[in-house]
Amino acid sequence: MxxxxxxxxxxxxxxxxxxxxxxxxxxxAAQLVFPLLTLNVLMVLPAAPFVEWVWTPWIAFLMLVSAxxxxxxxxxxxxxxxxxxxxxxxxxxxxxxxxxxxxxSLLLPGTLDPAQVVAAVVVLCAVLVGLxxxxxxxxxxxxMATIVVAAVGTGLLTVSGRVLIDEGAGLIQVHLVRCAIGxxxxxxxxxxxxxxxxxxxxxxxxxxxxxFTFLLILYGxxxxxxxxxxxGIALSPIVSLGIDTFRTHQRPSRRLTASAxxxxxxxxxxxxx
Numbered sequence: 001m002x003x004x005x006x007x008x009x010x011x012x013x014x015x016x017x018x019x020x021x022x023x024x025x026x027x028x029a030a031q032l033v034f035p036l037l038t039l040n041v042l043m044v045l046p047a048a049p050f051v052e053w054v055w056t057p058w059i060a061f062l063m064l065v066s067a068x069x070x071x072x073x074x075x076x077x078x079x080x081x082x083x084x085x086x087x088x089x090x091x092x093x094x095x096x097x098x099x100x101x102x103x104x105s106l107l108l109p110g111t112l113d114p115a116q117v118v119a120a121v122v123v124l125c126a127v128l129v130g131l132x133x134x135x136x137x138x139x140x141x142x143x144m145a146t147i148v149v150a151a152v153g154t155g156l157l158t159v160s161g162r163v164l165i166d167e168g169a170g171l172i173q174v175h176l177v178r179c180a181i182g183x184x185x186x187x188x189x190x191x192x193x194x195x196x197x198x199x200x201x202x203x204x205x206x207x208x209x210x211x212f213t214f215l216l217i218l219y220g221x222x223x224x225x226x227x228x229x230x231x232g233i234a235l236s237p238i239v240s241l242g243i244d245t246f247r248t249h250q251r252p253s254r255r256l257t258a259s260a261x262x263x264x265x266x267x268x269x270x271x272x273x
Contacts, residue, residue, distance in 0.1 A: 009220075012213045013093070014240040017086035018247070019206035020078065026202075028194050029082035033074045034186035035200060039207035040179040040214065047172050054168040062167065066160040066174070067181035071189070073153020074182070076146050083138050091237035091259050092147040098124045099155035122265055162221035171218045175211070 023032055080089040098121070138146065164174045237260035245251065 009213045009216055010236040011239055012209055012216075013090055013236040014086075014243050016206060016209050016213070017081070017090045017236075017240055018243065019209065020081045021086045021089070023203060023206065024078060024082045027199060028192075029078040030075060030190040031192040031195050032078060032203070033071070033190060034183055034192050035195060036203055036207050036210070037070075037074070037179045037183035037186060039200075039203060040211050041176055041183060043208060043211045044172055044176050044215075048176060051170050051172045053173055054170070056167070059164060059167050059169050062160060062164050063169075063174075063177050063181060066157060066164060067178040067185065069153045069157045069160060070178055070182045071153075071185045073150055073157055074186075075190075076150035076153060079138075079146050080150060086243075087237060087240040087260070088256060090240040091256065093150055093154055094237050095124055095147060095151035095155075099152045099159075103156055103159040122262060125262065158217055158221055161218045165218065165222045171215055171222070174218055175214050179214075 077089065077093065080092050084092075161174055165171070241257065241260050
């Protein structure tokens with residue numbers, strides 16, 4: 001189930017990237033994070049009274065950590081969406097199995113297989129080789145730093161969700177609370193001064209898709225290994241390339257194609273081993 005959740009999320013991420021790019025082309029990228037996280041909260045809020053809530057001081061601390069990872073990863077991803085194509089941004093995110101794999105080995109002993117490490121390294125190399133020039137106006141070093149921040153935030157967010165579930169928190173609780181805390185952080189960091197209420201409806205499809213993938217990732221992590229979930233998500237680049245090519249009728253660059261293909265090869269290793 002963990003790999004299946006990752007693969008389904010990979011397809012959903014490809015469509016999410018297109019919606020995200022569309023939003024950043026019309027609205028300030030950083031200011032989008034607050035309303036989107038708020039929508040993520042509202043979409044699961046009706047379920048809140050019907051699920052069990054578990055609180056301990058440790059869970060409260062982990063929620064704060066998880067929300068911080070969510071915010072950091074979100075800001076980095078929206079910067080990539082703002083300066084690159086949807087396929088480039090998704091390919092950058094596929095580096096996330098590396099921090100996820102390392103965190104799993106530290107936090108969840110006995111859940112890591114050597115093949116998963118190999119697959120994660122393949123994905124890392126693919127992204128580093130292929131994306132040096134995909135966000136040109138950011139500059140090489142800022143691009144690499146943003147990719148690493150996005151990857152660490154995304155990868156560790158998955159692992160933190162599994163740890164919270166192991167501590168007794170439920171899926172709805174984890175999703176709702178960390179998105180709510182994250183929204184409060186974003187309201188302080190990047191308040192949506194240039195976003196009007198009439199802009200919100202165009203964000204709903206993206207928020208709905210992200211809410212679905214967040215819950216699916218949490219479920220996959222609960223049922224199996226979060227590193228496997230995150231590595232399955234690395235299939236996103238090749239799917240996104242296909243969608244981009246179909247939409248724009250333009251062939252992607254060779255470097256980006258090579259990067260996406262190698263990332264997919266990393267997923268194949270997961271399937272084989």
